[in-house]
Amino acid sequence: MANIIRWGIIGCGEVTEVKSGPGFQKAEGSQLVAVMRRNGELAADYARRHGVARWYDDADALINDPDVDAVYIATPPSTHKDYVLRCAAAGKPMLVEKPMALSHAESVDMVEACSAAQVPLFVAYYRRALPRFVKAKALIAEGAIGQVRFASVRLHRPPLASDRDPKLAWRIDPAISGGGHFFDMAGHQLDFLDDLFGPISAVQGFAGNQAGLYKAEDIVSGSFRFASGVQGVGQWCFSTGDSVDEIAIHGSEGILRLSCFDDSALRLENAEGARSIAIANPPHVHQPLIQSIVDQLRGLSRCSSDGASGARTAWVMDKLTGRLSD
Known part of the structure; x- marks a missing residue:
């Protein structure tokens, strides 16, 4: 190349x-x-x-x-x-x-x-290369929260006005997007957990359409186990009256919390106390991932967000929504 x-x-x-x-x-x-x-x-x-x-x-x-x-x-x-x-x-x-x-x-x-x-x-899945997520991965690898026990994911928010806009609503048309907002957004969270802990080996989930605003699912909940032994739970709902965006990594000696869809500060709690670590997103959020891809194509290093990892995340989402059965 x-x-x-x-x-x-x-x-x-x-x-x-x-x-x-x-x-x-x-x-x-x-x-x-x-x-x-x-x-x-x-x-x-x-x-x-x-x-x-x-x-x-x-x-x-x-x-x-x-x-x-x-x-x-x-x-x-x-x-x-x-x-x-x-x-x-x-x-x-x-x-x-x-x-x-x-x-x-x-x-x-x-x-x-x-x-x-x-x-x-x-x-x-560009969060694998974003500085805030890279820092979170480094803190976990350094033992900042001890041995990781489980992860919890929560994403819920009110319906969007764009859900009723034909020009924008392709994201909730399964024939075009594969599903609803869960497929559009949850993949980022699940892929980041894959980056942290390796492949998920077992999944159980439930999906439903509670608000009836569109054909795709608007609520998904489930549990999963990583091959590494870490376990996880997730709750995604897109018809609530409040908004929550949190990934929480629970360890034997502390907890690390971070949001996925804004650049709020990391929140680390351990024996040394509680502290926030603010790391702003770059102007073009894809650029760090693009750089890692370019570096691989030039023979300089390797990008971790490849077809194999993307397919793993697709498998988890299909399992959580019931599209794949055992």
Whole structure:
């Protein structure tokens, strides 16, 4: 692979404006050279505003562009498998947005296709590389809370106005997103726990639709056990009157709490007392993960958020919602 990794984006929509797109331009050894959107006018507008040399309204044209070394697939999950298979056939490494696919079965197909083609596949669970989460992982590894016993995850909030907006509600349409807000958000939490403790080996869960605002589930609860011996519980509800966003890691000598979807300070409690550790997110939250991917493609280091880890998270979500049975 070249010293500079030249990227193309398929689906230059909202998520690429600030969170990810500029990261491909600012990461060391990286360059964004082409973008694609089905609406050519919007693709041209994005390219103009972001200083990108070329734009396309056809995905195959971008994938087969000889000046594109790797592809970022930033479309809804319903198209991920198709684009990944096309990139694999073209021999192009790719970063695919989360959720990785509509199901664990699709995720496995994607991993197998990339393995057969000997092409790297990465998944955009970018919290693995965000400084605040890296610090949390380091504190646990250093024994700040002793031996980890269990983790608890809570995410609940009131319904969103966008749930009734046809232009935005694709996230709660299982045919496009794979599920509801649980599939859109909980994967970040579960993937981070996978990064901390390794694969989850057993899962039990329940899903339901209590508010009846849309077809997808709006509540999921469950328990899980990691192969390492750590256990966990989770509760996700998207029709409550209050808002909670917390991952709590309980150890033999303390507890570490952190939020997943804002940059609130880490909260560490142990024999030394209680303290907060504030670490702000970078301007482009995908950039640290992008840097780790670029570094792997350049032969410098390894990125941990790959197709295998993404498929594991897909498996856990399918198990928690009952899409997969024993």
